[in-house]
Amino acid sequence: MPRRTMIEAIRDAMDVSMGRDERVIVFGEDVGFFGGVFRCTQGLQAKYGKSRCFDTPISESGIVGSAIGMAAYGLKPCVEVQFADYVYPAYDQIVSEAARLRYRSNGDFTCPIVVRMPTGGGIFGGQTHSQSPEALFTHVSGLKVVVPSNPHDAKGLLIAAIEDPDPVIFLEPKRLYNGPFDGHHERPVTPWSKHELGEVADGHYTVPLGKAVIRRPGAAVTVLAYGTMVYVAQAAAEETGIDAEIIDLRTLLPLDLETIVDSVNRTGRCVIVHEATLTSGFGAELSALVQENCFYHLEAPVVRVAGWDTPYPHAQEWDYFPGPARLGRALVETMEA
Amino acid sequence: MADAGMLRFHVPEPEVRPGGTPDFSDVTIPKAGSVPRPEIDVDPRDIRDLAFSIIRVLNRAGEAVGPWAGLLSDDELLEGLRHMMTLRSFDARMQMAQRQGKTSFYMQHLGEEAVSCAFRKALAPGDMNFPTYRQAGLLIADGYPMVTMMNQIYSNEADPLKGRQLPIMYSSKEHGFFSISGNLATQYIQAVGWAMASAISNDSKIAAAWIGDGSTAESDFHSALVFASTYKAPVVLNVVNNQWAISTFQGIARGGSGTFAARGLGFGIPSLRVDGNDYLAVHAVAKWAAERARKNLGPTLVEYVTYRVGAHSSSDDPSAYRPKAESDAWPLGDPIVRLKNHLIQRGVWSDERHTQAEAEILETVIAAQREAERHGTLHAGGKPSTRDMFEGVYGEMPPHLRRQRQQAGV
Numbered sequence: 001m002p003r004r005t006m007i008e009a010i011r012d013a014m015d016v017s018m019g020r021d022e023r024v025i026v027f028g029e030d031v032g033f034f035g036g037v038f039r040c041t042q043g044l045q046a047k048y049g050k051s052r053c054f055d056t057p058i059s060e061s062g063i064v065g066s067a068i069g070m071a072a073y074g075l076k077p078c079v080e081v082q083f084a085d086y087v088y089p090a091y092d093q094i095v096s097e098a099a100r101l102r103y104r105s106n107g108d109f110t111c112p113i114v115v116r117m118p119t120g121g122g123i124f125g126g127q128t129h130s131q132s133p134e135a136l137f138t139h140v141s142g143l144k145v146v147v148p149s150n151p152h153d154a155k156g157l158l159i160a161a162i163e164d165p166d167p168v169i170f171l172e173p174k175r176l177y178n179g180p181f182d183g184h185h186e187r188p189v190t191p192w193s194k195h196e197l198g199e200v201a202d203g204h205y206t207v208p209l210g211k212a213v214i215r216r217p218g219a220a221v222t223v224l225a226y227g228t229m230v231y232v233a234q235a236a237a238e239e240t241g242i243d244a245e246i247i248d249l250r251t252l253l254p255l256d257l258e259t260i261v262d263s264v265n266r267t268g269r270c271v272i273v274h275e276a277t278l279t280s281g282f283g284a285e286l287s288a289l290v291q292e293n294c295f296y297h298l299e300a301p302v303v304r305v306a307g308w309d310t311p312y313p314h315a316q317e318w319d320y321f322p323g324p325a326r327l328g329r330a331l332v333e334t335m336e337a
Numbered sequence: 338m339a340d341a342g343m344l345r346f347h348v349p350e351p352e353v354r355p356g357g358t359p360d361f362s363d364v365t366i367p368k369a370g371s372v373p374r375p376e377i378d379v380d381p382r383d384i385r386d387l388a389f390s391i392i393r394v395l396n397r398a399g400e401a402v403g404p405w406a407g408l409l410s411d412d413e414l415l416e417g418l419r420h421m422m423t424l425r426s427f428d429a430r431m432q433m434a435q436r437q438g439k440t441s442f443y444m445q446h447l448g449e450e451a452v453s454c455a456f457r458k459a460l461a462p463g464d465m466n467f468p469t470y471r472q473a474g475l476l477i478a479d480g481y482p483m484v485t486m487m488n489q490i491y492s493n494e495a496d497p498l499k500g501r502q503l504p505i506m507y508s509s510k511e512h513g514f515f516s517i518s519g520n521l522a523t524q525y526i527q528a529v530g531w532a533m534a535s536a537i538s539n540d541s542k543i544a545a546a547w548i549g550d551g552s553t554a555e556s557d558f559h560s561a562l563v564f565a566s567t568y569k570a571p572v573v574l575n576v577v578n579n580q581w582a583i584s585t586f587q588g589i590a591r592g593g594s595g596t597f598a599a600r601g602l603g604f605g606i607p608s609l610r611v612d613g614n615d616y617l618a619v620h621a622v623a624k625w626a627a628e629r630a631r632k633n634l635g636p637t638l639v640e641y642v643t644y645r646v647g648a649h650s651s652s653d654d655p656s657a658y659r660p661k662a663e664s665d666a667w668p669l670g671d672p673i674v675r676l677k678n679h680l681i682q683r684g685v686w687s688d689e690r691h692t693q694a695e696a697e698i699l700e701t702v703i704a705a706q707r708e709a710e711r712h713g714t715l716h717a718g719g720k721p722s723t724r725d726m727f728e729g730v731y732g733e734m735p736p737h738l739r740r741q742r743q744q745a746g747v
Contacts, residue, residue: 025537051537057567062526062560069467069530069544072515075537089556096520097527103729105508105516106498110732142730165732210735254735 009151028080099142122175150197156207183323300337359666370403448646451672459623487709494719522555551582569635601638613643
């Protein structure tokens with residue numbers, strides 16, 4: 001099976017979708033001729049023409065707002081916001097418009113759009129290229145929120161998102177674009193070409209939205225993770241020797257609660273990890289759900305490991321980033337609790 | 338002389354406030370028929386002056402004059418008059434229904450009926466409007482059933498939107514009427530996107546974007562103009578300047594630009610100002626702009642100069658911020674009276690027939706209201722189910738909503 005980087009897998013997902021359905025169009029800043037600053041759309045304009053893959057003005061509300069109009073017409077836009085940190089000008093269009101169009105018009109108009117954006121830190125991007133704003137979207141009724149953690153899933157989830165009848169926020173952990181980064185920034189990253197999840201089948205396949213997957217089965221404690229944190233969790237489990245069960249959520253909204261509850265009821269312990277800031281982060285929702293659904297199976301308090309409640313710093317990146325050492329300490333404490 | 342020293346902060350103020358004498362002497366009204374009608378493929382640079390003038394067709398004597406006249410037959414004009422009268426009558430009844438507690442909220446069009454009613458007749462089937470909350474004439478003039486509008490206003494059991502949306506925030510794809518948001522200006526860039534999609538699909542349909550003078554200050558207005566200009570989108574960009582954004586006079590949003598139409602000039606978009614209370618002028622300019630869009634000539638920005646005679650909404654009281662008699666002093670008159678006078682002048686209408694038509698229309702509106710009220714009003718009779726509240730958030734209901742619906746006991 002061919003191996004692809006996450007960038008190539010994402011590009012392939014758009015390529016396959018555009019080839020199968022002429023309503024699928026792709027646009028955003030630097031997306032057309034150049035192929036995107038991360039090269040996710042490279043070659044699509046040459047292959048499908050300027051009507052189906054094009055550059056836009058620097059206007060995120062314009063990109064998402066026009067995509068909503070196109071979706072109302074009957075197209076299926078898959079747009080790129082260059083960094084998740086830049087999505088805020090489009091927030092009104094996403095929250096008040098895309099998310100509510102089906103509901104408020106009782107299905108008279110719908111909004112099958114995908115808004116792709118690189119998310120997360122680990123690249124010395126400072127506060128404008130490192131944020132993880134997923135909780136701002138999981139709080140919105142009518143959206144779906146996806147965070148893939150590897151090339152295979154990225155392709156299958158993106159195709160599923162493009163084919164979905166509702167708006168999907170597709171957050172791509174940019175630190176995973178070229179390999180499964182586990183937080184050990186001082187070590188070289190294994191390229192996807194040497195990792196089994198870098199195996200990406202040609203042609204069409206989907207990974208269904210709303211389904212989590214167990215990345216590492218274990219009996220001692222459940223770790224709920226997504227994106228880059230899946231590999232941080234794997235490193236933490238190995239380094240502490242704790243038999244953690246690591247769940248890669250893949251889709252945050254709608255959430256695969258069944259897989260979570262089943263696991264926590266078996267392990268009796270739960271640690272939640274995300275890059276985003278702690279307070280009102282998605283971990284708060286996960287923690288509440290675990291408490292509500294697994295209380296009588298819990299043998300220790302549910303613990304959250306997250307980015308500190310500061311803006312994303314530059315020089316202090318590795319003090320901020322919740323790496324394997326921090327998560328490892330939380331695992332040990334949870335086991336001792 | 339250079340002003341040295343302390344800086345001074347400038348906040349624009351309207352000419353008069355409550356208690357003062359209405360004054361529109363600063364509104365320059367060109368003579369009807371005096372503004373030229375360019376070819377649709379004119380170089381936008383050659384018609385920049387149209388952004389500072391006002392295209393008018395009906396003169397004080399009720400005659401249709403000048404190069405923008407002559408597009409509509411007597412029958413079409415009579416139909417247009419009927420649409421405007423229907424909208425006014427509909428508004429009056431629904432405003433009253435709101436006061437009677439039959440719904441929570443209402444927004445009327447008083448004084449602005451010509452804008453949406455005449456514009457609708459310049460479009461073709463399949464074209465799509467992205468309206469604000471004050472363009473119900475688009476529906477009335479397209480034959481959308483009044484009773485369905487009322488069902489929506491009452492949020493009753495027959496409400497096509499299942500009680501989920503604020504009154505008057507209609508939606509009808511079939512009638513080329515995009516779901517009204519209620520958030521301001523968001524629809525402007527969506528209209529441009531819809532038009533881009535039509536061009537991408539090599540279709541022949543065009544879009545019409547709608548916005549009020551106040552909301553042009555929103556960034557979505559500007560992104561819409563950038564996208565429309567860049568991609569030459571087949572869209573008519575309408576700005577309804579009714580002088581008031583709730584209590585804020587249009588000078589606050591307009592700033593130093595002179596007119597709202599002038600906003601289009603920097604984008605290279607042909608920009609015209611039109612007498613919004615002149616049914617014939619609105620229709621003629623709309624037709625011109627729609628034809629440009631359909632012939633791949635790109636967007637046109639049209640500013641309709643009109644006046645919001647009524648309150649902003651049923652929750653607003655204009656006497657707190659503008660003179661009571663200001664609407665009487667508005668120099669462009671009343672759109673219904675002006676078209677009525679024109680039709681009388683043409684010999685196809687009379688005061689008697691007008692009075693009779695008013696009575697007939699009122700009867701039709703009351704009949705529709707009775708029918709709608711059989712399906713309930715906001716607080717009485719049939720209403721959408723609690724189950725409807727949970728439906729339609731997604732195409733397929735996700736597990737967490739199913740659980741919540743069970744918790745709600747429905």
